Amino acid sequence: MSTYYKHKRTASVDIPYSFTCEQCMKDSGTLSATIEVDATINSNHRELEANKDEKLKNNVHAKLVREVKSAHQNATENQIFIKAFKDKCPHCQQPQSWAVSGLKDDMFTWPIALVIIGVVVGLGCYFFTEVENNMMIAIIAAGVCFALAIATLIFNMLRISNKKKKTSTSLQKNVPVIDWGAVSNLLNEE
Ligand SMILES: [Zn+2]
Numbered sequence: 589m590s591t592y593y594k595h596k597r598t599a600s601v602d603i604p605y606s607f608t609c610e611q612c613m614k615d616s617g618t619l620s621a622t623i624e625v626d627a628t629i630n631s632n633h634r635e636l637e638a639n640k641d642e643k644l645k646n647n648v649h650a651k652l653v654r655e656v657k658s659a660h661q662n663a664t665e666n667q668i669f670i671k672a673f674k675d676k677c678p679h680c681q682q683p684q685s686w687a688v689s690g691l692k693d694d695m696f697t698w699p700i701a702l703v704i705i706g707v708v709v710g711l712g713c714y715f716f717t718e719v720e721n722n723m724m725i726a727i728i729a730a731g732v733c734f735a736l737a738i739a740t741l742i743f744n745m746l747r748i749s750n751k752k753k754k755t756s757t758s759l760q761k762n763v764p765v766i767d768w769g770a771v772s773n774l775l776n777e778e
Contacts, residue, residue, distance in 0.1 A: 600624035610758035611682040685755035706733025
C-alpha cells in the first residue's frame with residue numbers, strides 16, 4: 589500500500605435573512621445563514637498537483653452550489669428552513685415555529701448514518717479481525733452503533749417536541765425573509 593495524502597478544501601457562503609419574532613414581534617434585523625461544505629481528494633504528494641487542486645476546487649464549488657440550491661428549493665417550495673437559518677430571536681431569545689421544519693428535515697440524518705456505520709463496522713470486525721471471538725466483537729461493535737442511532741433519534745424527537753411546545757403559544761406564525769438574491773450567482777449556475 590502506497591502512502592497518500594488527503595487534501596481538503598472548504599467553501600462557504602452567507603445568506604442574509606431576517607424574521608419578525610413570533611413572541612415579541614420585533615424585527616430580528618439582518619442575520620446571516622452560513623452554508624459550508626468541504627471536499628477531499630487523495631494525492632501521492634504532500635503538495636497537491638495543480639490539476640488535482642483545480643479538480644478539488646471544482647468539486648467543492650459544485651457541492652456548495654448543490655447545497656444552496658437544495659436550501660432554496662426546500663425554503664421556497666416546501667417551507668423547510670434548514671438549520672443554518674437560526675431561529676433564536678436576538679431580542680427575547682425565543683425560538684420560532686418555522687424552525688421546526690429544519691429539525692424535522694434533519695431528524696434521520698445522524699441515526700441513518702450511525703446504522704450504516706454500525707453495519708460497516710460490524711462486517712469489518714467479523715470478516716477482517718483474525719481473533720477467535722470475532723462474531724462477538726462484531727455484534728458488540730454494531731450494537732453500540734445501533735444504540736447510538738436510537739439515542740440520537742430520541743434526542744432529535746425530544747428537540748422537535750420541545751421547540752414545538754415553546755413555539756405553539758405564539759398566535760402569529762411567521763416565516764423568515766431570505767435574501768436569495770445575494771446568492772443568485774450560485775442559484776443560476778447549471
Ligand atoms: Zn423575540
